[in-house]
Amino acid sequence: MIVSDYNTNTALAILRSAGYVNTLLGSIIPLVPILMPWVALLLLWLNQLIASLLAFAAALLISPAALTWNAFLSLAQHDLQAAHGGAWDVVAFVLAAIAAFLFLFELIGFGIRVTALSVGLVATVAIVPIMFLLYPLPASDVFYTSLLTQPWLPAETITLTTHQSMTGYILETDQDWTEVLLAEDRTVVQYHTSQVSSRAMCQIDVVASERPLFPLLNTQSELPECVLPTPAQGSGGALRPRQVTETAPCQMAGRRCE
Amino acid sequence: MRFHPARFITPLATALGALSVAIALSPVLGRAEVAAAWLITLVIIGNLVYTAVDWLSSYLVITSHRIFQLTGSGITVEVQLADAKDVRLTRTIGGRLFGYGTLVFDSQRLVVDSVAYPEQLYLEILGMLYEEPHADDANREAG
Numbered sequence: 001m002i003v004s005d006y007n008t009n010t011a012l013a014i015l016r017s018a019g020y021v022n023t024l025l026g027s028i029i030p031l032v033p034i035l036m037p038w039v040a041l042l043l044l045w046l047n048q049l050i051a052s053l054l055a056f057a058a059a060l061l062i063s064p065a066a067l068t069w070n071a072f073l074s075l076a077q078h079d080l081q082a083a084h085g086g087a088w089d090v091v092a093f094v095l096a097a098i099a100a101f102l103f104l105f106e107l108i109g110f111g112i113r114v115t116a117l118s119v120g121l122v123a124t125v126a127i128v129p130i131m132f133l134l135y136p137l138p139a140s141d142v143f144y145t146s147l148l149t150q151p152w153l154p155a156e157t158i159t160l161t162t163h164q165s166m167t168g169y170i171l172e173t174d175q176d177w178t179e180v181l182l183a184e185d186r187t188v189v190q191y192h193t194s195q196v197s198s199r200a201m202c203q204i205d206v207v208a209s210e211r212p213l214f215p216l217l218n219t220q221s222e223l224p225e226c227v228l229p230t231p232a233q234g235s236g237g238a239l240r241p242r243q244v245t246e247t248a249p250c251q252m253a254g255r256r257c258e
Numbered sequence: 259m260r261f262h263p264a265r266f267i268t269p270l271a272t273a274l275g276a277l278s279v280a281i282a283l284s285p286v287l288g289r290a291e292v293a294a295a296w297l298i299t300l301v302i303i304g305n306l307v308y309t310a311v312d313w314l315s316s317y318l319v320i321t322s323h324r325i326f327q328l329t330g331s332g333i334t335v336e337v338q339l340a341d342a343k344d345v346r347l348t349r350t351i352g353g354r355l356f357g358y359g360t361l362v363f364d365s366q367r368l369v370v371d372s373v374a375y376p377e378q379l380y381l382e383i384l385g386m387l388y389e390e391p392h393a394d395d396a397n398r399e400a401g
Contacts, residue, residue: 080286091278095278096282099278102274105352106268108351109267109353118271126295128298129291129292132290
């Protein structure tokens with residue numbers, strides 16, 4: 001529904017074209033990196049230390065962060081400079097020293113696993129505010145909007161025989177029809193496959209901040225940026241596509257609109 | 259008897275650590291982040307308070323007939339001494355250091371940890387387990 005811009009007809013058209021399994025997987029897989037940091041935190045609270053550490057490691061590598069590593073470091077440096085010594089710092093230091101002493105006792109008495117869980121619990125006091133900065137809550141932040149509305153299919157620049165270009169996602173194609181989810185207004189249209197002269201994969205909104213904190217590959221995508229149709233391209237002289245999303249009855253019946 | 263205060267080590271260490279981190283981070287974080295940090299700290303301190311209340315209301319009672327554990331909600335675990343086949347005492351390094359141990363009855367049918375004065379208690383229980391039949395026999399013979 002998010003991908004189809006909350007249009008039920010478009011959602012049904014996508015479901016019919018892409019198939020149930022593909023749609024389900026395509027809907028779930030983009031959520032994994034978004035929710036991974038919070039799952040890691042939940043696992044830590046549930047005393048699942050190893051699973052939590054693995055989830056945190058995965059989050060650092062795959063979850064899109066609101067800040068880059070350099071920006072995060074400079075922010076931390078700025079915060080450290082802003083913090084100045086005072087009575088509260090002394091209190092914090094004394095409490096930390098007592099806690100460290102008790103953790104040592106805990107390590108001797110209860111073993112490394114119990115101690116690691118306790119230290120992890122204390123660390124969440126610092127981790128959660130940092131996570132608010134790096135991974136804003138999906139429900140309350142616009143940071144994820146572009147990620148969630150992005151379909152799981154690759155964006156393509158589709159050029160027709162009339163030289164009209166558009167950006168969309170190919171839902172299904174066969175020798176007769178090519179079904180496209182238009183990126184601009186999220187409507188599903190069909191073209192005769194013979195009218196499609198070329199297709200090229202492209203990148204919509206190349207945003208550096210959507211990269212994880214520690215990207216495994218530092219290279220930016222080599223894909224060209226997608227072109228959006230100009231008003232001249234979108235009107236006169238163009239081939240008129242069949243707009244699936246506005247003809248609900250035939251779409252609901254599971255056949256192509258004529 | 260009350261359980262050993264070693265039960266406090268983990269919640270106390272966690273609470274003090276969380277408090278120190280929250281105090282240290284408060285001047286440098288934004289309002290929402292500070293609220294989140296203090297909320298977690300309060301939950302951890304709440305756990306310490308819960309442990310304290312639980313400790314105050316928990317007792318291990320050993321009579322000549324049975325062993326039971328009392329908590330605020332009543333008797334939670336009970337074992338008839340006559341039914342107990344064996345009892346073991348295990349002590350970790352921390353237990354030896356701080357003076358507590360774990361009593362295991364009937365191959366872990368009942369496990370009582372953080373027992374204070376564990377060796378004395380273990381010997382007392384062993385005495386009750388193995389000496390009473392002889393006492394009964396002696397009484398029977400006398401009768």
